[in-house]
Amino acid sequence: MSANTDRYEIAVARYFEAWNAVGPEELAKTVAAAWTADGSYTDPLADVAGHDEIAAVIAGAHEQFPGYAFRSAGTVDGHHDTARFSWELVNETGGTPSGGGSAPVAGFDVITLDADGRIRSVLGFLDRVPAGA
Numbered sequence: 165m166s167a168n169t170d171r172y173e174i175a176v177a178r179y180f181e182a183w184n185a186v187g188p189e190e191l192a193k194t195v196a197a198a199w200t201a202d203g204s205y206t207d208p209l210a211d212v213a214g215h216d217e218i219a220a221v222i223a224g225a226h227e228q229f230p231g232y233a234f235r236s237a238g239t240v241d242g243h244h245d246t247a248r249f250s251w252e253l254v255n256e257t258g259g260t261p262s263g264g265g266s267a268p269v270a271g272f273d274v275i276t277l278d279a280d281g282r283i284r285s286v287l288g289f290l291d292r293v294p295a296g297a
Contacts, residue, residue, distance in 0.1 A: 171281050172242035176249050179275065179283065183222055183234040195219045199283045207271075207288030229269070231256055237270060245284075248274045250291075268294045 178198040185191040195215045199205075204213040210221045237250040252267035270292040276285045 169240075169242070171277070172240045172247040175275060175277055175281050175283060176236070176240050176247065179273075179286075180234055180236065180251075182218075183225070185222070188219075188223070191219050191222060195222070197282075200278050203283050203285065205286045205288070207273075207286075208290055225253075229253055232268075237267075245277045246274065247277070248272060267292070 175198070178194070182191065182194040182198045185194040192215065195218050199215060199218055201215065202213060203215070203218065204211075205218050205221060206212075212218055212221055232253050233256050234251055234253055237252045240247055240249045242248070250272040251270065253269040254267050269290065271288060271290040273289070274287045275283050278284050
């Protein structure tokens with residue numbers, strides 16, 4: 165794997181650490197590690213900027229889907245300062261994402277990175293969302 169590919173993989177790993185953080189302190193820490201101070205997150209349900217607002221969106225997802233975790237659903241593909249990847253939200257059993265193939269929410273995200281590999285922006289797309297969510 166090239167150093168350039170590592171950059172995308174590391175950024176996406178930090179992204180999932182933030183989305184799977186437990187508790188407000190860990191969430192704040194992981195969001196700050198993953199995003200720039202003025203970073204943004206936009207999907208069909210949210211359009212926010214800054215660490216506090218991003219953390220609030222993530223906390224809201226945890227409230228809506230307790231016991232679920234975000235995981236990669238494929239490989240990370242990137243060029244220049246942009247990467248894309250698919251993800252799914254799965255039920256956790258014993259602390260390990262499992263769900264027996266059941267992922268009520270799935271999508272893909274496109275991220276833009278700064279020179280240090282932190283996320284400047286996320287554009288999220290939802291491929292599967294349960295009715296009423």
